Amino acid sequence: MVTVVAFHAHPDDEVLLTGGTLARIAAAGHRVVIVVATDGHMGDAADPRAGERLAELRASAAELGAARVVHLGYADSGHGPLLYPDPAGRRRFARADVGEAAARLADLLREERAAVLIGYDAAGGYGHRDHVRVHEVGRRAAELATGVRVVAATRPREPVGSAIGAVRRLRRFGGRNAWLEPALYSPRRAITHRVDVRPFAARKQAALAAHASQLAGPGRMAGVMTGLTRLPARLFGLVLGREWFASDDGPPGTVAFDDVLSGPPDGTEDRWGSAITTR
Ligand SMILES: [Zn+2]
Numbered sequence: 001m002v003t004v005v006a007f008h009a010h011p012d013d014e015v016l017l018t019g020g021t022l023a024r025i026a027a028a029g030h031r032v033v034i035v036v037a038t039d040g041h042m043g044d045a046a047d048p049r050a051g052e053r054l055a056e057l058r059a060s061a062a063e064l065g066a067a068r069v070v071h072l073g074y075a076d077s078g079h080g081p082l083l084y085p086d087p088a089g090r091r092r093f094a095r096a097d098v099g100e101a102a103a104r105l106a107d108l109l110r111e112e113r114a115a116v117l118i119g120y121d122a123a124g125g126y127g128h129r130d131h132v133r134v135h136e137v138g139r140r141a142a143e144l145a146t147g148v149r150v151v152a153a154t155r156p157r158e159p160v161g162s163a164i165g166a167v168r169r170l171r172r173f174g175g176r177n178a179w180l181e182p183a184l185y186s187p188r189r190a191i192t193h194r195v196d197v198r199p200f201a202a203r204k205q206a207a208l209a210a211h212a213s214q215l216a217g218p219g220r221m222a223g224v225m226t227g228l229t230r231l232p233a234r235l236f237g238l239v240l241g242r243e244w245f246a247s248d249d250g251p252p253g254t255v256a257f258d259d260v261l262s263g264p265p266d267g268t269e270d271r272w273g274s275a276i277t278t279r
Pocket of ligand 1: 009010013128131
């Protein structure tokens, strides 16, 4: 058994990019710990809505089979051109001291004797500033804790980019928009793992449904997420049945291999040192 720590920015991020993989790792008998930098709330920690998002995260983690949930105590930084002032009693994660946040995560990695840390790619996925900071803090924490392999949850950039290009042409978006920057996610050549999580589609879907507050809002994203929770599980698996990861120590441009706990397939030059495998 090994311990995998999945470091995320906000409650619900654990599902879309990594939910199936975490469920698969837990089902194989490993220990999964989910850490969130923020509680997804922009206000004071005392506001009951902050606790609500964490309660949803715990319910989601239970669906995925995670053993432990930890909140680093930061507030959501939000997105848009302005970074709001810190709420009473705590910092926004985008304003966190990287060294301080990394030291706390490193303590947890040591306590858990973590073998793998799942973080984000350098783009912070779609570019939210809290997600970029997850990348920075995760990297630093792994350096401090030593002996932890870092694997970035991501998606291949190309299909995302082409979909955005199509939307752009259709809607004639203008100006800079963080959601539409071409540098989002990772280039396909950097992807080292493509994990088939279709057998865990129902778990992933149930975990998504646990984030009830995110499904209830009036926004477009809430509508998309609600629609996903209502799909038959097989169809959900077709839409969200693959998850992607990029690891520095995999061969560049490698053919994706299907397990974040294992190194390259047989016959590939082994650059993983003491590769951990579930096989
Ligand atoms: Zn997020």
